[in-house]
Amino acid sequence: MSDGELWLREEINPDEHRTVLTPDDARVLIADGVRLTVEESAHRVFDTGEYAAAGARIVAAGTWPQAPAETVIVGLKAPADEPEPLRHRHIFFGHAYKGQRDGAALLRRFRAGGTLLDLEYLTDDTGRRVAAFGYWAGYVGAALALLHHRGRLVAPLRAMTRPELDEAIAASGDSRVRALVIGALGRCGRGARDALSVGGVEPTAWDVAETRDLDRRAILDHDVLVNTVLSNELAPAFVRPEDLDDPARTLSVISDVTCDVTSEFNLLPIYRTPTDWARPVRQLRAEPRLDLIAIDNLPSLLPREASLAFSADLLPHLRTLPDDTPVWRRAYDRFVTATAELDLMGSLS
Numbered sequence: 351m352s353d354g355e356l357w358l359r360e361e362i363n364p365d366e367h368r369t370v371l372t373p374d375d376a377r378v379l380i381a382d383g384v385r386l387t388v389e390e391s392a393h394r395v396f397d398t399g400e401y402a403a404a405g406a407r408i409v410a411a412g413t414w415p416q417a418p419a420e421t422v423i424v425g426l427k428a429p430a431d432e433p434e435p436l437r438h439r440h441i442f443f444g445h446a447y448k449g450q451r452d453g454a455a456l457l458r459r460f461r462a463g464g465t466l467l468d469l470e471y472l473t474d475d476t477g478r479r480v481a482a483f484g485y486w487a488g489y490v491g492a493a494l495a496l497l498h499h500r501g502r503l504v505a506p507l508r509a510m511t512r513p514e515l516d517e518a519i520a521a522s523g524d525s526r527v528r529a530l531v532i533g534a535l536g537r538c539g540r541g542a543r544d545a546l547s548v549g550g551v552e553p554t555a556w557d558v559a560e561t562r563d564l565d566r567r568a569i570l571d572h573d574v575l576v577n578t579v580l581s582n583e584l585a586p587a588f589v590r591p592e593d594l595d596d597p598a599r600t601l602s603v604i605s606d607v608t609c610d611v612t613s614e615f616n617l618l619p620i621y622r623t624p625t626d627w628a629r630p631v632r633q634l635r636a637e638p639r640l641d642l643i644a645i646d647n648l649p650s651l652l653p654r655e656a657s658l659a660f661s662a663d664l665l666p667h668l669r670t671l672p673d674d675t676p677v678w679r680r681a682y683d684r685f686v687t688a689t690a691e692l693d694l695m696g697s698l699s
Contacts, residue, residue, distance in 0.1 A: 353383050354671055355418060358401075359425035359442075360391040360411040365627050367393055367509050367653035368483070370426055370441075370469070371668070372661040373400035380405040382669055387421075389413065395509070395653035414438075422671060426469075427647075428456055435462030444468045447688045448582065451612035457692050460685075467681040472667060480677055481663035484578070486649040486656040488541030491607035492531070492576045493519050494643050496549045498631055499527055499574050499603045507627040507645075509653050516548050525550035528600075530569060532556045532588060533578035538607055542576045564588070570599045580608040581615040588617050594635050604634075606644040 356379065358371055371379075373396050380386055388401040389411045402408050414423050415433050423429075424441040436459045444466050446453030460466055472480050493515055497503040502522040529546055533539040534555035546553045554572065561579070564586050569575060570593060577588060593599065609624050610616045624644045625632050634640045649656035667677050 353385075355385045355387070355421040356668070356671075357387045357414050357417050357421050357423045358389060358406075359414050359423060359429060360389040360394070361426055362430050363427065363647070364393050366426060366647055366650050367395045368426055368647075368650050368657045368660070369394050369396060369653075370424060370481075370657075370660060370664055372396060372657055373404045375661045375665045376401055376406055377404035378665060379668060387417070395657055424668075434459055436460050436464035436466075437462045439465045439467065441467045441469060443470055445470070447471070447684065448610075448613045448615060450610075454692055457689055460689065465682065466685045467678060468685065469664075471681045471684045472664075472677050473680055475676065480667060481660050482537055483649040483656050483660055484537035485541035486652050486659065487607050488531075488538035488543075488576070488578050489545045490515070490541075490648040490651045491538075491578070491605040491643065491645075492529075492542035492545040492553075493549070494630060494645075494648075495574050495576055495603050495605035496527065496529070496546060496551065497522055498641065498643065500524060503630065505628065505630055507630055507651060509651055512652055512655050515652065519545060519549040522549060527551045527574055528572045529553040529574040529576065530556065530572040531576045531578060532561060532569075533580075536578060538578035538580075542578055542607065546576075561585075561588075566590075566593065570596060570601045572601055574603045574605070575601055576605045576607060577618055578607045579617055580610055581617055584615060585617060587619050589620055591620055594620060594640060597638070599638050599640070602639050602641065604640070604642050604644075606642065607648060609644050609646040609648075611644065 376386055386406040388406040388408055390398050390408060391411060398408055421438055423438045427443055444456055446456045474480055494503060496519060500522040529551050531539050531542045531553045534543060535557040543553055543555060569588055606618050611621060611624060621642055621644060624646045626645060630643055630645060632642045634642050
């Protein structure tokens with residue numbers, strides 16, 4: 351991205367401590383000739399001064415709408431609702447292409463001439479995402495499930511380091527927990543298995559082969575379920591509403607790491623809203639007891655580790671902007687398709 355302009359936004363969620371670009375990786379872009387602007391943030395895991403030391407220009411939070419039209423605006427989640435029109439090229443996780451709640455409203459904001467290059471759709475030639483927080487989402491999601499099952503989860507949650515979390519998991523006790531990780535071979539599933547291992551639990555590991563002919567009874571016979579499968583197509587639900595009232599159910603804790611609650615492809619259609627840091631657990635049933643953890647920014651509980659890994663993966667692709675590489679082209683094409691579908695739906699309504 352030599353000679354380009356990149357603007358790192360502040361995240362509007364005060365519980366979002368992650369960033370897609372670390373100070374060290376910012377220094378690489380600046381050495382390439384990128385003109386980097388970084389907004390001040392009181393909750394970003396890296397101090398704003400570290401970006402200044404790397405050579406970035408520092409500006410007040412929320413001033414990105416004033417950036418020159420050619421500037422690429424980068425963040426993690428969607429920007430604030432105001433100003434409504436989005437005129438720049440934006441890079442962030444939009445969660446808008448699978449019928450999610452508020453997805454259409456977000457896409458309509460780009461009718462002002464802007465573009466969304468959605469981080470979820472930056473993929474290689476095989477369809478695998480080139481940068482993802484999945485490992486750390488799985489790690490934290492499984493850790494919270496295990497801590498809650500053992501009666502050791504403390505709310506409200508707070509950001510911490512991996513050594514702190516590992517110490518809590520390892521000290522939390524009983525290894526006789528029957529845990530199931532679905533999607534065990536992916537990034538997210540590997541993170542979940544690693545966290546459970548730290549806690550002395552070797553989980554049952556299911557992936558595509560095990561879910562092709564779904565044994566729902568086996569799911570309900572575990573103590574803890576960690577779902578790490580993000581589906582892009584309709585498939586049988588892992589747990590259905592009617593399963594919650596099964597008197598023979600052993601399952602008592604579900605950690606839905608994917609938290610795809612508003613999508614029609616949601617594989618756990620048993621709740622309507624996520625949980626959060628202040629109230630991480632929601633009781634779904636009292637007898638037999640069943641509790642849900644469904645937090646949509648799990649990696650932010652380990653913000654430094656998650657940001658370092660994600661930024662390292664994203665950096666090579668930021669260095670290619672504004673060139674039309676296949677990775678960026680696929681993301682752009684997906685945006686064009688989504689906005690065309692939105693316009694078609696509007697014309698038919």
